[in-house]
Amino acid sequence: MNKKSRPINVGIGDLLGFAWPVTAIASIAHRIAGVVLFVGIGFALFALEMSLADEQGFNGLKGLIVSPLGKFITWGLLAALAYHLVAGIKHLIMDAGVGETLKGGVIAARVTIFLAAALIVLAAIWVIRG
Amino acid sequence: MVTQVTSMSRSGVSDWVIQRITAVVLAAYTLCIFGYLIMHPDLTYAEWSAFFHNTGIRIFTMLALVSTCAHAWVGMWTVGSDYLQEHTLGKKAASLRIVYQITCILMVLTYLIWGINILWGN
Numbered sequence: 001m002n003k004k005s006r007p008i009n010v011g012i013g014d015l016l017g018f019a020w021p022v023t024a025i026a027s028i029a030h031r032i033a034g035v036v037l038f039v040g041i042g043f044a045l046f047a048l049e050m051s052l053a054d055e056q057g058f059n060g061l062k063g064l065i066v067s068p069l070g071k072f073i074t075w076g077l078l079a080a081l082a083y084h085l086v087a088g089i090k091h092l093i094m095d096a097g098v099g100e101t102l103k104g105g106v107i108a109a110r111v112t113i114f115l116a117a118a119l120i121v122l123a124a125i126w127v128i129r130g
Numbered sequence: 131m132v133t134q135v136t137s138m139s140r141s142g143v144s145d146w147v148i149q150r151i152t153a154v155v156l157a158a159y160t161l162c163i164f165g166y167l168i169m170h171p172d173l174t175y176a177e178w179s180a181f182f183h184n185t186g187i188r189i190f191t192m193l194a195l196v197s198t199c200a201h202a203w204v205g206m207w208t209v210g211s212d213y214l215q216e217h218t219l220g221k222k223a224a225s226l227r228i229v230y231q232i233t234c235i236l237m238v239l240t241y242l243i244w245g246i247n248i249l250w251g252n
Contacts, residue, residue, distance in 0.1 A: 034205045038234075041198060041241050049248045051175075052182055058175035085160060088153050095150065126168075 026109035030087040036080040043077060066130050075127045082119035087112050134211075136231040138203045149204045152197035159194035188249055195245040199238045206234040 018024075047065075050057040064070045090112045094100055099108050138145050170177060181187055214227040 031205075031209055034202075035209060038202050038206055038237070041202065042237075045241060045244050045248065049244075051178060052248065055175045058178065081160065085157060088157065092150060092153065 021106070022113070023105045023109045026087060026090075026112050029083060029113075030091075033080040033084040033087070037077070037084055040077040040080060043073065071127050075124055078123040078127065079120040082123060083116040086116040086119065136228070136235070137207050138200060145204045145207075148200050152201040152204075155193055155197040156201060159190060159197075162190065182249075191249055192246075195242065195249070199242045202241075203235065203238050206238075207231060210234070 047061055050061040050064075052058075065074055090108050094105075094108060099105065134140060134142070139148060166181065167173070182191070210227055210230045214223055214230055216223045219226055
């Protein structure tokens with residue numbers, strides 16, 4: 001095969017030229033959420049360390065989480081986790097051979113986005129109520 | 131065949147399996163922790179500390195930590211390999227990719243050591 005005609009992965013510069021079916025949106029969102037969570041692990045470990053250190057640390061962390069910025073970061077990481085978890089379960093179900101058709105993929109992507117959106121709203125309520 | 135020396139297990143098939151096994155562990159751990167937090171809305175330090183002193187929870191947390199590190203390595207490697215390429219970044223792609231991969235690997239190992247220290251350090 002000629003080098004120019006080889007299939008390639010999607011490049012950042014090509015993005016606007018592509019159609020974005022719901023399956024593609026569900027897929028790229030899974031990746032973006034994964035990268036966000038990779039950075040988020042640092043926040044999670046920081047929070048775990050502080051919360052387990054002593055009573056003062058535990059209460060200090062509570063104070064950080066209820067601040068506006070703390071609430072936003074907490075909600076953002078919960079949102080990424082919710083989406084990544086739901087999309088991951090979709091992956092495992094499809095790996096098991098369920099819904100491996102174009103129609104099945106579209107339905108699975110829609111259900112993923114719907115369920116994740118519901119969880120993200122619930123996470124917002126949970127975080128705002130403290 | 132070129133062996134991918136920076137991928138987690140040096141084998142795509144093995145990475146694929148690792149990604150799924152760790153995903154199941156992480157899904158179970160996520161449900162466990164959030165289930166606990168939702169059932170304890172007025173959580174105190176004493177309760178939280180006792181929860182993490184439980185050997186079962188410590189082992190489960192350790193499993194989740196190791197799973198997180200493996201899962202993140204496979205995932206970040208895959209994302210980097212897909213997008214940090216010549217057709218997106220030009221000739222510098224290979225060097226940028228190795229810098230990205232080494233950064234990811236060092237972050238993964240830092241998270242692992244930090245997590246072990248939090249769990250078993252005291």
